[in-house]
Amino acid sequence: MFTLETGMTxxxxxxxxxxxxxxxxxxxxxxxxxxNPYPLRAPRTHTTRAVIDAFTRGETLTGAQIAGRLIALxxxxxxxxxxxxxxxxxxxxxxxxxxVGAEQYTMLVKEFDLGxxxxxxxxxxxxxxxxxxxxxxxxxxxxxxxxxxxxxxxxLKDTEQRYRQRYxxxxxxxxxxxxFVARSKxxxxxxxxxxxxxxxxxxxxxxxxxxxxxxxxPFITHHNALDRDLYLRIADELYLKRLLIGGFExxxxxxxxxxxxxxDHTHNPEFTMMECYQAYxxxxxxxTLVEEVYAACALAANGSLAVTRGEHAIDLTPPWRRVxxxxxxxxxxxxxxxxxxxxxxxxxxxxxxxxxxxxxPTWGKMVDELFGTFAEPTLIQPAxxxxxxxxxxxxxxxxxxxxxxxxxxxxFGGAMELGNAFTELNDPYxxxxxxIEQGAQRAAGDKDAHELDWDFIQALMHGMPPTGGLxxxxxRMTMLLTNQESIREVIIFPQLRT
RNA sequence: GGGCCGGUAGCUCAAUUGGCAGAGCAACAGCCUUUUAAGCUGUGGGUUCAGGGUUCGAUUCCCUGCCGGCUCACCA
Numbered sequence: 001m002f003t004l005e006t007g008m009t010x011x012x013x014x015x016x017x018x019x020x021x022x023x024x025x026x027x028x029x030x031x032x033x034x035x036n037p038y039p040l041r042a043p044r045t046h047t048t049r050a051v052i053d054a055f056t057r058g059e060t061l062t063g064a065q066i067a068g069r070l071i072a073l074x075x076x077x078x079x080x081x082x083x084x085x086x087x088x089x090x091x092x093x094x095x096x097x098x099x100v101g102a103e104q105y106t107m108l109v110k111e112f113d114l115g116x117x118x119x120x121x122x123x124x125x126x127x128x129x130x131x132x133x134x135x136x137x138x139x140x141x142x143x144x145x146x147x148x149x150x151x152x153x154x155x156l157k158d159t160e161q162r163y164r165q166r167y168x169x170x171x172x173x174x175x176x177x178x179x180f181v182a183r184s185k186x187x188x189x190x191x192x193x194x195x196x197x198x199x200x201x202x203x204x205x206x207x208x209x210x211x212x213x214x215x216x217x218p219f220i221t222h223h224n225a226l227d228r229d230l231y232l233r234i235a236d237e238l239y240l241k242r243l244l245i246g247g248f249e250x251x252x253x254x255x256x257x258x259x260x261x262x263x264d265h266t267h268n269p270e271f272t273m274m275e276c277y278q279a280y281x282x283x284x285x286x287x288t289l290v291e292e293v294y295a296a297c298a299l300a301a302n303g304s305l306a307v308t309r310g311e312h313a314i315d316l317t318p319p320w321r322r323v324x325x326x327x328x329x330x331x332x333x334x335x336x337x338x339x340x341x342x343x344x345x346x347x348x349x350x351x352x353x354x355x356x357x358x359x360x361p362t363w364g365k366m367v368d369e370l371f372g373t374f375a376e377p378t379l380i381q382p383a384x385x386x387x388x389x390x391x392x393x394x395x396x397x398x399x400x401x402x403x404x405x406x407x408x409x410x411x412f413g414g415a416m417e418l419g420n421a422f423t424e425l426n427d428p429y430x431x432x433x434x435x436i437e438q439g440a441q442r443a444a445g446d447k448d449a450h451e452l453d454w455d456f457i458q459a460l461m462h463g464m465p466p467t468g469g470l471x472x473x474x475x476r477m478t479m480l481l482t483n484q485e486s487i488r489e490v491i492i493f494p495q496l497r498t
Numbered sequence: 499g500g501g502c503c504g505g506u507a508g509c510u511c512a513a514u515u516g517g518c519a520g521a522g523c524a525a526c527a528g529c530c531u532u533u534u535a536a537g538c539u540g541u542g543g544g545u546u547c548a549g550g551g552u553u554c555g556a557u558u559c560c561c562u563g564c565c566g567g568c569u570c571a572c573c574a
Binding site: 018092372473 | 499505508509510511522523524525526529530531532533534535536537542543565566567568569571572573574
């Protein structure tokens with residue numbers, strides 16, 4: 001049992017449990033030896049990986065300096081084996097009492113703990129069992145660890161602790177680290193693709209006086225100096241389009257959007273979206289872009305266009321299936337939405353077939369309900385679902401032959417939405433009537449419907465070229481490419497609590 | 499927001515019908531010069547999520563709250 005020394009009763013210590021107090025006492029004893037337990041610098045000449053690679057190539061390494069965290073200590077009396085972990089991997093260390101000196105050796109055994117950062121210098125050898133090992137000549141403490149790390153064999157499983165103390169999750173569960181490495185590669189590959197295709201990366205406001213560009217409720221915040229409420233953006237769309245009006249022909253933004261909605265395994269209140277707009281393109285241009293970006297990101301993350309989703313093997317190789325929403329709904333529910341062009345006839349057809357679906361106040365929302373219920377779950381292999389109801393797509397251009405339908409597609413794979421794109425609406429009067437229509441839906445109780453954004457109409461009045469626009473959710477893309485069922489596994493600090 | 503399930507040692511998990519709260523790892527005191535989930539001997543470690551109730555007695559049964567998981571609703 002460890003007893004605190006006199007004078008060591010400050011408030012910090014009262015917060016420590018028994019294990020932490022033991023380590024704190026060890027830290028003090030190290031300090032009494034004249035050693036700084038938190039030195040300012042850590043010299044190192046090699047990573048663990050570099051040492052192993054060099055040895056494997058047959059190079060003789062003497063006096064290699066490495067640094068990292070102690071993750072195992074096996075004290076055998078006058079000989080101690082340890083493992084040291086750094087960002088590149090891990091390597092075994094061998095401390096011999098007759099080599100490092102009795103005083104140092106005792107400090108190692110008595111005062112060092114699992115989790116401590118140490119630096120070692122020594123020659124690289126192989127043990128009897130063939131493991132590449134640093135035979136330590138000198139070592140030093142680089143940073144004392146006061147809190148014990150999770151037990152190494154079972155790892156950390158408590159979900160709440162995994163997300164709230166993600167650093168422990170990353171230390172304990174090697175696969176978790178791989179997910180975030182893959183995510184980084186995905187984003188890098190996406191940027192590289194867009195940059196190589198002459199898209200300009202821009203940054204638009206996250207704090208907005210009027211939010212828009214998607215159907216969602218916003219977070220509201222307050223600016224003190226202006227003494228007014230501002231919204232956190234729910235989409236980048238309306239600002240990026242203003243840039244096309246200003247003469248940029250290809251722009252993109254990768255940023256957080258914020259939507260004040262429920263939290264579940266596919267929704268986090270803040271999430272990362274890539275939006276891009278290409279002048280003189282349309283939604284078919286964006287289909288090609290989606291196929292190519294997904295291929296580039298899949299190769300970067302996995303080195304392959306094949307991904308696994310539960311029991312399903314998914315092939316991302318272009319070209320992806322292209323199917324109209326009309327055909328897909330007809331195929332999966334036996335309803336031809338074009339033969340039922342208004343809410344009354346559509347509802348009659350649904351009753352006739354005795355379909356169990358929720359009812360909605362507009363034709364467009366009923367079509368979306370049929371799609372979500374019957375069609376979406378079947379979309380395992382990648383596919384573009386084309387031509388959506390105008391009523392649920394206020395920023396997409398109508399099809400000339402059918403004004404109830406717009407040129408919009410959503411990409412699907414693994415029964416998840418992978419992207420959303422339009423032939424962008426650039427007719428200011430039509431855009432105005434869409435806002436008025438949205439206003440009516442809002443008045444009828446739809447909290448997600450748009451408010452009139454006259455500033456945006458004014459921008460369109462100055463002329464926007466024919467344009468294709470696209471949004472890809474980075475989190476869901478990462479879920480698909482890393483075979484994760486929960487968005488929390490691909491967001492490094494997810495929002496908790498349902 | 500609704501329904502169902504859960505919260506026990508630093509970590510992973512047990513605990514019979516309501517009857518002394520345990521194990522492995524980790525820790526502490528020792529032994530050990532080729533181990534690698536090292537081994538051996540010994541020791542300590544608990545507000546059983548919090549608060550209330552029933553009971554001779556509650557980890558266990560009931561109520562409330564907090565936190566989390568799954569699911570439905572909302573929502574891409």
